């Protein structure tokens with residue numbers, strides 16, 4: 173017989189600030205599924221859930237690597253052929269001052285390591301509002317208070333430069349840029365990137381430029397890499413196979429560190445310490461990096477064709493639907509319409525799932541300016557599914573708000 177009674181084990185209090193609205197909605201969806209309904213999922217940014225497939229030559233490369241015995245631990249920074257291919261890709265993006273390259277288990281791990289290697293207690297990092305929730309979750313885990321800057325809806329969701337400047341404090345160490353952006357689908361202008369690079373110079377900041385969607389620009393306007401406009405500025409560019417190469421389950425991402433060598437060196441030593449501490453990224457999957465970056469890119473025109481068609485359908489619906497307004501997305505596969513409703517967007521989203529079985533994510537889960545309401549649509553599903561979902565949301569808006 174045990175002599176003492178076990179008590180409840182509590183989670184760390186710093187986790188109170190971790191929000192991951194996308195997955196949190198799963199509870200409401202479970203409730204609806206248990207009642208026998210099928211959910212129309214406009215909430216998850218995984219192309220493989222819809223009519224997109226990982227290019228066959230990449231699957232073949234991983235298969236072959238496994239058969240060739242690439243199943244042990246890899247070097248902590250990544251295998252040489254993958255690192256060489258990423259350097260080549262960086263050069264094609266116009267990044268000239270590369271100081272280091274490393275492979276991680278998805279960009280999620282790049283973010284985790286790069287932020288942990290930079291920030292001391294009391295420091296802060298500027299993150300966009302709205303943001304992709306990974307950043308605020310990692311900061312919460314590190315016990316770092318949020319310092320957000322607004323994206324400006326009236327300016328096509330470009331960063332609000334005045335707000336950004338106002339938010340820089342003596343303890344600000346860096347700026348996160350997501351370009352193309354999740355959740356808004358906006359793409360930063362070269363002029364904006366130049367201004368942000370100049371701010372980083374003036375305040376000695378690291379820029380984390382999340383460019384995981386850089387090949388998914390729908391109208392073929394150019395993507396400008398932040399590191400290319402500020403070759404002297406410390407920039408870590410994030411990229412990976414999850415989106416551009418349709419392989420999110422492989423968990424392959426990378427970081428490209430660039431800038432003045434003497435400025436960034438001590439920080440990169442910290443990054444490498446953490447890379448060694450977690451041993452390595454997935455090994456056989458790293459062998460898909462070279463064929464991805466250097467091999468046929470045949471999947472991209474078709475992916476972009478589908479995204480353009482689904483974006484246009486989404487915009488048509490937004491334009492024709494009362495209470496809804498949307499800045500047209502130019503990259504990635506997200507739209508972030510504003511809605512004019514007399515209740516919280518979290519209530520709107522939960523009731524939409526319950527009543528119409530359509531799942532989108534509420535703007536308050538990403539952060540937004542006070543007194544504004546939004547929801548994020550993932551427009552990856554095919555046109556027929558999107559049309560059904562938009563009809564249902566239109567009905568819901570009419571029935572609930574008259």
Ligand code: PLP
Pocket residue numbers: 217277278279280281304306350353354382384412413414420423424425
């Ligand atoms: N960064 C952004 C902006 C994303 O939207 C996502 C995933 O949706 C990630 C990073 C995570 O990428 P990965 O699958 O490489 O971890």
